[in-house]
Amino acid sequence: METSRPVVVKRMPERLNQKQARTFLREIQPLLNTDRPQLVFDCSLIRQMDAAGVDMLLHCMAEIMKRDGELKLASVSPQAAVVLELTRTDRLFEVFETSGDAVRSFYRFLPNAMKNQPVLVPKVAVSLPIDDDPDRPGGTPMAA
């Protein structure tokens, strides 16, 4: 069955204090309420983040995981990376260099993605068993 759920990339604001975090959470609330949400937070703009910002990220992650979705972070600015490391939350998120990488990661290892991959033929010689029955369709006829 083909599932093409959308991946939503959301750019986070420059400052993530209590007020901004609340506004941001209100903006993304409809996304969190969808079934199996797939979200990427682009953190490239973040210059300042405090405990409320980290708390908001954890809240988003909890909500998304409740709905069997995934939240990934992309383009994390050095300032944001420092705060995430400081608060030990960096290890909870998958972090990607760019939003594109993060979006692509949602489609990795899916059966549908693998379907169109070229079939690799092994270069080593493989000896196959010879079917001796010539009457069977596909069987190898014996030399006279």
Add this chain to the structure above:
Amino acid sequence: MDVRAIIVVGTDSERSLESTSSELINGVPYAFSDVLGKPVVFRVVDRLHQHDIQDVTVVTDAATDMWPTGTAVNGKWISTSQDQLWNCLEKAFTDDSQSGAELVLVLRLGAYSEMDYNELVQFHIDRDAHITAAVDGEGLLLDVYALSPSHRNDASYMLRHHLRQFRAGCEFFSFSGYVNHLSSPNHLRQLAIEGLMQRIQLGPEGEQVKPGVWVGRGAQVHRRARILSPAFIGVGSRVRAAAVITRCTALEHHTVVDCGTVVENTTTIPYTYLGAGLDVTHCVVGHSKLFSLKRGVAVEFSDPRLIGEASSHAPLRALGSLLSLASFFPAQFLRGLFAPSHRECPPSLPEAIAVPAVALESPAPTKAKAPAVDAGEFPSQLMIARRYGNE
């Protein structure tokens, strides 16, 4: 021989503007920063005293509230404005000359070096130089000069040109010992590491309570905290339960490390508060700012729960502690009364299976409905990447 010294500490000297890195950390000169329990400027004054140079004057344009504590017993301090710094230095030099000094050392901090000043003086006398400038192995000026008051014009010319231009008669004394240029947080951190590893003469100011662990007077370390050597805990610092201090960490005076915080390869600036449950690693932290050495970036914190600053006034700190203690029990009482209980009876297995999952409460959007998210519902900065077909 009457040798005197003048130390110049500028907050915005042209020399520091020319270089790519600043000589200030949070607006305070590195020379005033504590390193292992003592400000760099006091360590330089101590070194001068050790070399029998007792008359030391410190000229600075830094505001007096930036000055480290203990200026009364560490030389004669002169405060001036930024534009009058060099004039003030020239005046101090003239005063020393007129009061009988035979040689004046002028040091701009700047760099910290473990120079043998007697060797510099001897070199100056042997060469019969008007001015002797100390340089490092690469020929860079260390901003340490020996000036002869008998050649006052040459000295005044150099002071008027902010220690950058010399007349004839300048000799260069090559110094090959330890030099730290102290122009970035990395340099400050490096100085603390070298001191803790005892590779240089600068040592921690405190009692060595176990090999490689120095603790200052009045520091409190919780019995469940772990201090791994080498480490330095400054005067009046507090390390609370389950905190870990490791890898050449230097906690300068009155630092508070809250419960469960790991501090690794870090220098704290005095009166820094590190919140509970943090990983403070590879940085210089203080004044609500964190300088990450790994990422080369400074991050400012407005949230005192993460990184804050304690008051430098003891009564205010005591009052703050008292208030937090007084508000703790009422807050716990109110929380107990009004907060919703997190305890839920575990449902029996058949009931738990019967309850639909949260994900199923809202119907899954179909393929047609997926892009039907109302464009007006989200701001314009929202981008939707969607997979089409089999890609």
